[in-house]
Amino acid sequence: MTAAALMIQGCTSDAGKTTLVAALCRILHRRGVKVAPFKPQNMALNSAVTSDGGEIGRAQALQAQAAGIAPRIDFNPVLLKPTTDRRAQVIIHGHAIDTLDARAYHDYKRVAMTAVMQSWQRLVEEFDCVIVEGAGSPAEINLRDRDIANMGFAEVADVPVILIADIDRGGVFAHLVGTLELLSPSEQARVKGFVINRFRGDIGLLESGLEWLEARTGKPVFGVLPYLHGLMLDAEDAIATESHAKTNTRLKAVAIAYPRCSNHNDLDPLRLHPEVDFTWLAPGHALPPCDLIVLPGSKAVQADLTWLREQGHDIAIERHLRYGGKLIGLCGGFQMLGQMLHDPQGLEGLPNSQPGLGLLAMETTLKAEKQLRNVTGCLQLSGNPVMVGYEIHMGVTQGEALQTPAVRFIDGRQDGVISTDKKIFATYCHGLFDQPEALTALLAWAGMKDAKPVAFTARREADIDRLADAVETALDWEKLGASMTLPKITLPGF
Numbered sequence: 405m406t407a408a409a410l411m412i413q414g415c416t417s418d419a420g421k422t423t424l425v426a427a428l429c430r431i432l433h434r435r436g437v438k439v440a441p442f443k444p445q446n447m448a449l450n451s452a453v454t455s456d457g458g459e460i461g462r463a464q465a466l467q468a469q470a471a472g473i474a475p476r477i478d479f480n481p482v483l484l485k486p487t488t489d490r491r492a493q494v495i496i497h498g499h500a501i502d503t504l505d506a507r508a509y510h511d512y513k514r515v516a517m518t519a520v521m522q523s524w525q526r527l528v529e530e531f532d533c534v535i536v537e538g539a540g541s542p543a544e545i546n547l548r549d550r551d552i553a554n555m556g557f558a559e560v561a562d563v564p565v566i567l568i569a570d571i572d573r574g575g576v577f578a579h580l581v582g583t584l585e586l587l588s589p590s591e592q593a594r595v596k597g598f599v600i601n602r603f604r605g606d607i608g609l610l611e612s613g614l615e616w617l618e619a620r621t622g623k624p625v626f627g628v629l630p631y632l633h634g635l636m637l638d639a640e641d642a643i644a645t646e647s648h649a650k651t652n653t654r655l656k657a658v659a660i661a662y663p664r665c666s667n668h669n670d671l672d673p674l675r676l677h678p679e680v681d682f683t684w685l686a687p688g689h690a691l692p693p694c695d696l697i698v699l700p701g702s703k704a705v706q707a708d709l710t711w712l713r714e715q716g717h718d719i720a721i722e723r724h725l726r727y728g729g730k731l732i733g734l735c736g737g738f739q740m741l742g743q744m745l746h747d748p749q750g751l752e753g754l755p756n757s758q759p760g761l762g763l764l765a766m767e768t769t770l771k772a773e774k775q776l777r778n779v780t781g782c783l784q785l786s787g788n789p790v791m792v793g794y795e796i797h798m799g800v801t802q803g804e805a806l807q808t809p810a811v812r813f814i815d816g817r818q819d820g821v822i823s824t825d826k827k828i829f830a831t832y833c834h835g836l837f838d839q840p841e842a843l844t845a846l847l848a849w850a851g852m853k854d855a856k857p858v859a860f861t862a863r864r865e866a867d868i869d870r871l872a873d874a875v876e877t878a879l880d881w882e883k884l885g886a887s888m889t890l891p892k893i894t895l896p897g898f
Contacts (some may be wrong), residue, residue, distance in 0.1 A: 407528040411558050412599075413538035415569040415579035420601035420629065422463045423637060424568055425537045427875035429471035430868050438532040440479065441467030444520040445539055445553040447484040447492065449666035449703050450638065453776050453794040458498015459483060462669055466638045467537075470868045478523035482516045482552065484509070487664065487704050487752055497523070500774055503751070513550040517560075520552050524561055536563060543586035555591045565595045572602035572631060577617055584621055597624040597883065604631040627879035635867045636676055636860065638669045653681040655852040659698040660685050660717060662708035666701040667796070670734055673837035673860040674698070679852065687711075691720035696730045696850040699737025701834065704752045705770075705799075709740050709760065718761055725763070725827050730850045733830035738820060739799050741830055742766040751798060763828060764821050766803025774798050779833060781813035783842055784822055785849050791842040793835025795819075801832075 410428070414421040425441055432439040443464050452465035452475055460480035468475040477498035484492040493503045494512065496519050504512060527534050540547075542554035542565075550556065558565055569579040580598050587595070598617065603610065607628060614625045659671050661684045668684075675682040685691060702708040712718060725731060733741045742760040746769040749755060760768075775795050782788040791811065810820030810831045820831030829849065837843045840857045847855040 407531050408533040409528065409536060409561070409563045410533075411536035411538060411563045411565045413542050413554050413558075413565050413567055413595075415541055415543070415567060415583045416573070417540050419570045419579075420568050420599075421537045422467070423635075423871060424566075424599060424601070424629070424875065425535050426463075426467045426470040426637065426868060427872045428535045429467050430872035431876050432533055432535075433470065433472045434872070438530075439471045440473065440527050440531040440534050441471060441537065442478075442524065442527055442534050443480045443537040443539065444524075444557045445482040445484065445516065446480050447486065447539065449485055449664065450669050451483065451485070451667065451796055453778050453796060454479075454498060455778075456498070457776060459495055459500075459774070459776055459796060460498065462638045462667070463537075466864075466868075467535075469865070470872070478526050481519045481523040485666070485703055488707070493703070498776075500772075510550065513552055517550075517552045517556075520557065521560070536561075538565075541583060542591070543583040545586065555587065555594070558594055559590065563594075565591075566597055566599055566626065567595055568599040568601055570601050571628075572604070576600055577613055580617060581620060584623075595623060597626045599626050599879070600628045602631045603628045624880070624883045626884050627875075629878045630874055632871060632874055635871060636672060636863050637867055637871070638672070638864075650678055650681065652679070654679045654855075655696065655847060655850060656681040656683075656692075656694040657696040657698060657850070658683050658685050658691060658694045659700055660691075660712065661687070661700075662702060662711050663687075664702050664704040664708050666703045666736065667734075667834050668700050670700060670834050670836060671698060673843055673858070676860070676863075677843070677847075677855070677858055679855055680847070685717075687715065691717055691724065694724070694729065695852070696732065697721060697724055699731070699733045699740055701734050701796075702736030702740075705736040705739050705768075706745055706747060706752060706756070706758050708736065709745065709758065712740070721761065721763075729827070731763075731828045732836075732846070732850075733828065734836065735795075735797050735832050735834060738830040738832060739768040739797075739801065741821075741828065742768055742801065742803065742805075744768070746770065764803070764805040764823060764830065766801050766805040766821065768799040768801045770798050771800055772798070775832075779811075779813055779819075781811045781819070781833075783845055784808075784810055784812060785829075785845045787841070787845055789839065789841035789845045791833065791836060791839055793833040793838065795832050796834065797832050 412421045446461035448461045450462035455474035458477035464480040465475040483495040486492045491505045539553035569576045741764045744767040746757045751770045778794045805821045809818035812818045840859045
């Protein structure tokens with residue numbers, strides 16, 4: 405191995421692995437280190453299109469941004485996108501190869517590991533340092549056999565490990581000690597120390613616990629990271645529901661959180677806009693009165709549409725439009741708006757066809773070849789604002805409604821639909837709200853004139869720096885440097 409490497413593994417999901425990797429990438433990048441992120445296996449419904457035409461987890465695209473480089477398929481060679489509770493689409497080196505149940509994928513891991521090590525070898529030959537993110541927890545006993553996501557990878561690649569745990573959940577010492585105890589002796593030796601995440605309060609009250617932890621395990625605590633409120637960083641998978649205090653909101657928007665909701669980070673600019681009262685509608689709740697309803701992407705469109713009807717949302721959506729409300733459909737949400745959905749190959753379940761919501765004169769047929777492309781175009785709204793985003797979908801949509809497109813791309817193609825009554829805006833494009841002018845135009849279309857311009861791409865960049873500053877301050881770089889060898893890297897403070 406020619407590059408320095410470090411792996412961040414967590415005691416639980418959402419312990420802070422993604423953000424710590426992003427912070428380390430930004431810290432090293434700012435010091436001139438050629439650094440790359442790497443996640444051997446990711447399971448997430450949030451994904452991004454890479455510069456080399458593939459698909460990876462959205463979190464690895466964020467980490468690539470932190471490292472100052474374009475996302476590529478080698479940063480996340482294996483991506484699993486659940487289609488049901490037992491099956492997932494398997495994406496290898498950026499492209500879907502099959503949909504497998506859990507047992508079949510377990511057998512497939514030998515092949516997946518080959519792809520992982522191919523990507524790993526390319527990265528360590530090109531970069532000075534690779535910061536690796538684990539998945540879930542390394543102490544999942546039932547998943548240890550043929551593991552490619554945590555210690556199974558770390559042992560083969562010979563990479564040192566830091567364990568991170570979230571103190572905000574409670575039980576942080578039990579998480580760290582228990583995880584360490586469940587590892588094999590060689591894996592325990594590979595763990596060089598701990599990081600505690602999301603601490604708020606008096607650090608002095610924690611010190612006795614830190615001393616106990618170090619004495620109990622013989623391993624150092626590298627740092628206690630603060631709880632950072634209001635970070636705008638793309639969630640890896642779970643829908644971000646953190647509330648933000650707002651005053652003087654002028655538009656109420658509701659997005660429906662169906663079971664297989666995907667790429668829900670599309671809605672972050674709406675969720676965080678200071679003048680938008682935004683709500684993710686949870687199961688079992690009726691649609692409230694609002695100005696704008698958003699149907700986000702879906703990894704299982706027919707199943708999510710069935711769920712939507714069971715919740716009574718189809719009737720509520722019709723009533724919303726009848727009384728002058730606006731509706732945006734994104735990707736899978738766009739497909740739901742048509743007259744029919746066809747899945748002749750059974751790509752999302754059994755082969756079948758199902759009526760859509762019937763709000764647009766179009767039909768969608770799922771096909772095995774997934775459309776993956778980064779796009780730039782103009783929204784067909786007042787001022788024709790520029791949008792920059794990406795497409796990830798398997799459907800081909802046709803019909804009369806497409807004669808009034810929502811977006812025209814710079815390559816001459818067109819996409820989506822604006823309904824003839826101007827109440828529905830539907831598109832395959834993700835990233836629809838990221839550009840300030842596009843967001844302002846969409847809010848004006850939805851009824852909020854003269855919205856404050858907010859540059860969320862700039863906000864995301866600033867928040868990566870804010871995160872990196874906090875991590876750089878909180879980590880004990882002397883302990884970190886003494887506990888592992890990181891060739892080619894000058895650690896902060898050295």
